[in-house]
Amino acid sequence: GENVEQHPSTLSVQEGDSAVIKCTYSDSASNYFPWYKQELGKRPQLIIDIRSNVGEKKDQRIAVTLNKTAKHFSLHITETQPEDSAVYFCAACFSGGGADGLTFGKGTHLIIQP
Amino acid sequence: DGGITQSPKYLFRKEGQNVTLSCEQNLNHDAMYWYRQDPGQGLRLIYYSQIVNDFQKGDIAEGYSVSREKKESFPLTVTSAQKNPTAFYLCASMGRGNGYTFGSGTRLTVV
Numbered sequence: 001g002e003n004v005e006q007h008p009s010t011l012s013v014q015e016g017d018s019a020v021i022k023c024t025y026s027d028s029a030s031n032y033f034p035w036y037k038q039e040l041g042k043r044p045q046l047i048i049d050i051r052s053n054v055g056e057k058k059d060q061r062i063a064v065t066l067n068k069t070a071k072h073f074s075l076h077i078t079e080t081q082p083e084d085s086a087v088y089f090c091a092a093c094f095s096g097g098g099a100d101g102l103t104f105g106k107g108t109h110l111i112i113q114p
Numbered sequence: 115d116g117g118i119t120q121s122p123k124y125l126f127r128k129e130g131q132n133v134t135l136s137c138e139q140n141l142n143h144d145a146m147y148w149y150r151q152d153p154g155q156g157l158r159l160i161y162y163s164q165i166v167n168d169f170q171k172g173d174i175a176e177g178y179s180v181s182r183e184k185k186e187s188f189p190l191t192v193t194s195a196q197k198n199p200t201a202f203y204l205c206a207s208m209g210r211g212n213g214y215t216f217g218s219g220t221r222l223t224v225v
Contacts, residue, residue, distance in 0.1 A: 001173065006156075034213045043204060044157070046213040089156060099145055099164055099208065101172055106156040 002027040004092050006105025014113050019080055021108045023090035024072040030092040033066060033073045034102065038087045047088075048075070077110075085112045117141040120205050120217035126225045127192065127199060135190045135220045137205035146188040147214065150174060151202040160203075163188055192222065200224050 003026040013019045025033075034049035050057045050064045050073065057064050061080075066073040073092075077084055087109050091102040118139040127133045137146065145164045149157040159172030163182040177196025182188055188207075192199045202221050206214040 009154075036214075043216040043218050044214075045216070049213050100170075101147060101159045101162045102157075102214065103159070103173075104149075104157040106154060 002030060002092055002103040004090060004103050004105045006090050006108060008108060009106065010109045010111070012111040012113055013080055015080055015082060017080055019077045019084070019110055021075045021088055021090070021110070022072060023074070023092075023105050024070075025092040025103075026071070027092070028068075028071060030071075032093045032102075033064070034091050035064060035075050036089045036091065036104075038089065038107075040086075044089060080110075080112050082112050082114065085110060118205065118207055118215050118217040120203075120220050122220060123218070125220055125222045127222060128225060130194045132191055132193050133222070135192070135203055135205075135222070137188045137190065137217055138186055139188075139207045139215075139217075140186060141207055141209060141215060142185070143207035143209045143215070144185070145208040146182070147206045147208070148172075148178070148180065148188070148190045149204045149206065151204060151219075157204065160190065 006023045031052040036044035037047045038044040048062050048064050050066050061078045063076040087107045089107045090105045093102045121136045147162040148160040151157050158174050160178050161180040163169035169180050179191045204219050205217040208214050
């Protein structure tokens with residue numbers, strides 16, 4: 001089955017700086033890569049996703065890049081703000097955009113220092 | 115809760131007892147999922163269903179059971195065979211071409 005590794009487990013950055021979270025996956029057939037943000041005690045929420053036919057996708061301060069050859073993808077957050085503090089999860093799936101279930105990384109706790 | 119409702123929010127189970135977690139969605143989504151979340155472990159897939167009356171085991175199905183008699187509902191039963199059930203349980207659904215919508219979760223504790 002698919003295996004997703006996520007690094008780092010904790011990331012502390014100064015407000016206004018950029019944050020980068022990296023994930024690698026094992027199944028070369030994976031074709032859908034979403035990122036979720038989970039605030040303490042709340043449900044995960046989709047913040048951005050990318051499919052394997054695209055190398056980069058951007059939405060305001062958030063971007064995701066995908067390197068299919070190296071089997072890794074990254075989340076980039078620019079101009080970080082206090083409300084960006086949360087746990088972020090990457091995920092991968094090899095079929096149907098997630099229809100057979102997503103495999104998640106173990107999460108990154110992002111801390112924005114004022 | 116964005117069209118997907120989990121209940122109860124908190125649940126306490128005694129040793130040897132079966133308990134059922136409810137998940138209902140009004141998004142007309144075909145696919146539904148159950149995940150378990152433990153600290154430092156991320157989310158792990160328990161069961162999923164892509165269509166009514168059909169479901170598949172995920173990575174950690176042992177000690178759990180599900181049913182999918184209606185499109186809107188996908189209840190999860192935590193049986194006495196699950197030796198370490200204390201966790202945060204998340205239900206999700208997915209429509210065509212979109213990511214998951216998660217419920218607000220059920221926190222299960224063994225007492």
